[in-house]
Amino acid sequence: MSATPAITADGLQKRYGAVQAVDGVSLEIRTGEFFGLLGPNGAGKTTTLEILEGLRKPDAGRARVLGEPPWPRNPRLLPRIGVQLQASAFFDRLTAREQLAAFAQLYGVGPRRVEEMLARVGLGEFGGTLAERLSGGQAQRLSIACALVHEPELVFLDEPTTGLDPQARRNLWDLLREINADGRTVVLTTHYLDEAEILCDRVAVMDHGRILRTGAPAALVRALDAPTRITVPAGALAPGVLAEARAELDGRVEITEDEVSLVFSTRDPAPVLALLTEHGALHGLEARGGTLEDVFLDLTGREYRE
Numbered sequence: 297m298s299a300t301p302a303i304t305a306d307g308l309q310k311r312y313g314a315v316q317a318v319d320g321v322s323l324e325i326r327t328g329e330f331f332g333l334l335g336p337n338g339a340g341k342t343t344t345l346e347i348l349e350g351l352r353k354p355d356a357g358r359a360r361v362l363g364e365p366p367w368p369r370n371p372r373l374l375p376r377i378g379v380q381l382q383a384s385a386f387f388d389r390l391t392a393r394e395q396l397a398a399f400a401q402l403y404g405v406g407p408r409r410v411e412e413m414l415a416r417v418g419l420g421e422f423g424g425t426l427a428e429r430l431s432g433g434q435a436q437r438l439s440i441a442c443a444l445v446h447e448p449e450l451v452f453l454d455e456p457t458t459g460l461d462p463q464a465r466r467n468l469w470d471l472l473r474e475i476n477a478d479g480r481t482v483v484l485t486t487h488y489l490d491e492a493e494i495l496c497d498r499v500a501v502m503d504h505g506r507i508l509r510t511g512a513p514a515a516l517v518r519a520l521d522a523p524t525r526i527t528v529p530a531g532a533l534a535p536g537v538l539a540e541a542r543a544e545l546d547g548r549v550e551i552t553e554d555e556v557s558l559v560f561s562t563r564d565p566a567p568v569l570a571l572l573t574e575h576g577a578l579h580g581l582e583a584r585g586g587t588l589e590d591v592f593l594d595l596t597g598r599e600y601r602e
């Protein structure tokens with residue numbers, strides 16, 4: 297990883313009428329990093345991305361992308377960055393191959409690269425299919441191929457997996473990982489917590505136009521010091537044992553039971569595990585630490601809604 301950041305932003309602002317869409321965003325994205333802007337709908341992720349892509353002028357603040365100002369539209373940057381357009385922006389009545397070839401031509405890239413890219417994104421057999429006939433996942437792959445056809449160092453992706461079924465999302469995650477493993481810096485926006493957690497080296501958690509926290513997903517979760525939830529099937533402990541445990545662990549462990557589950561919530565799981573082991577109640581045990589959902593709740597005081 298090079299020491300020069302791929303992107304820096306300082307105090308970015310953007311207002312649309314009464315809406316302050318971006319409200320003082322500062323960030324630094326390292327070269328080679330897989331970076332996520334994470335937040336609920338309307339958090340200002342797309343607007344921030346568009347400023348970094350050079351598609352929108354900020355009202356205030358300063359951005360540098362690969363050492364260059366992205367605005368006004370900077371011709372030195374265009375060959376070095378890839379911007380994934382929404383699938384709906386495809387030209388009408390073109391096949392997947394023709395669509396990609398049109399992008400390749402814009403960048404002066406030859407036809408061999410078009411075939412390579414089709415294969416690379418798993419569309420090798422669909423080159424002759426009309427873009428409008430592709431499935432949601434295939435269309436996303438084609439739009440990613442269009443963003444990559446000129447081999448950019450830095451790729452911007454705006455909610456690349458929105459609307460896809462779980463299998464298609466997983467397949468696309470594999471592709472995105474490969475793109476990053478090639479050495480490219482990847483910046484994506486997402487409102488999916490699991491996606492951010494699984495893919496991103498670091499995320500910026502956004503809400504109401506501001507970045508609330510930036511860090512590696514695991515580090516953000518750890519810093520929260522959220523309790524561990526240990527769950528076993530309801531009835532795993534006899535009522536007498538449970539009553540005794542409640543008395544003994546009072547103040548250290550919160551114990552709740554409904555018809556389905558017996559749940560222990562604690563920052564000190566050892567005595568709970570010892571108790572369950574002693575009573576042969578480990579069958580079906582699940583343990584879960586905090587998640588980015590807890591981080592969001594902690595930062596905003598409200599539940600995260602995708």
Ligand SMILES: Nc1ncnc2c1ncn2[C@@H]1O[C@H](COP(=O)(O)OP(=O)(O)OP(=O)(O)O)[C@@H](O)[C@H]1O
Pocket residue numbers: 312313315316317335336337338339340341342343344485487
């Ligand atoms: N062109 C525009 N004109 C007016 N308001 C806009 C425009 N674009 C975005 N907004 C508003 O600015 C705010 C931030 O929008 P933005 O699209 O950046 O958020 P987002 O986090 O990407 O959300 P989403 O996932 O819904 O796209 C929202 O309140 C949105 O309604």
